[in-house]
Amino acid sequence: QVQLQESGPGLVKPSQTLSLTCIVSGDSINSGRYYWNWIRQPAGKGLEWVGRIYSSGITDYSPSLKSRVTISVDTSKNQFSLKLSSVTAADTAVYYCARERFPDYGSGTFGFDYWGQGTLLTVSS
Amino acid sequence: SYELTQPPSVSVSPGQTARITCSADALSKQYVYWYQQKPGQAPVLVMYRDTERPSGIPERFSGSTLGTTVTLTISGVQAEDEADYYCQSADSSNHFYVFGTGTKVTVL
DSSP, X not given: OOEEEEEOOSEEOTTSOEEEEEEEESSOTTSSSEEEEEEEEOTTSOOEEEEEEETTSOEEEOTTTTTTEEEEEETTTTEEEEEEOSOOGXXXXXXXXXXXXXXXXXXXXXXXXXXXXXXXXXXXX | OOOEEOOSEEEEOTTSOEEEEEEEXXXXXXXXXXXXXXXXXXXXXXXXXXXXXXXXXXXXXXXXXXXXXXXXXXXXXXXXXOEEEEEEEEOTTSSOEXXXXXXXEEEX
């Protein structure tokens, strides 16, 4: 059974860099045909896609966050990470990691089929 | 910027049909995906590539598409279907994703 588990500091001061990690179990992050995504959700609001990474290290980021986001992968630890710099209160949210599988051929993917439980990240002094 | 528009809320009586629309403002439509989210829980994928249902999702969930509007239909709504529903798609370059504004489905 595939499981994703986010971990992070819980509280970050404004202007600092937040770091979150998603540990993947039950599957190899390097087994191919997967994108690994970060998605966030401020309290009471909708979902916002942050970015994704392929096991090779290729990344895509939300245009609105691109200047502040870095997603990396550590295949030896079967985990991937999110760094968001210069945080403000607007970055306070539940952060989810999610797996996305894509087909051997054809367009589209199979969607975000496995999600972590989410971790709350609060930006406050 | 690429946007997906959903109705804020849909109310339906048990056993009736709920239809949730997701309208894209881009001419080149990518596939749409749908997620169900209950309070305090992570979202769950209920439809992918417009009309395909993941294993384990009840048959009462179906998807359809017409032009740049995609619809998630819940036939024979049950109380357990009360949740927020989000559509999601990609921009024309397929290099970034966008979520819809979300629809709260209330079962009366």
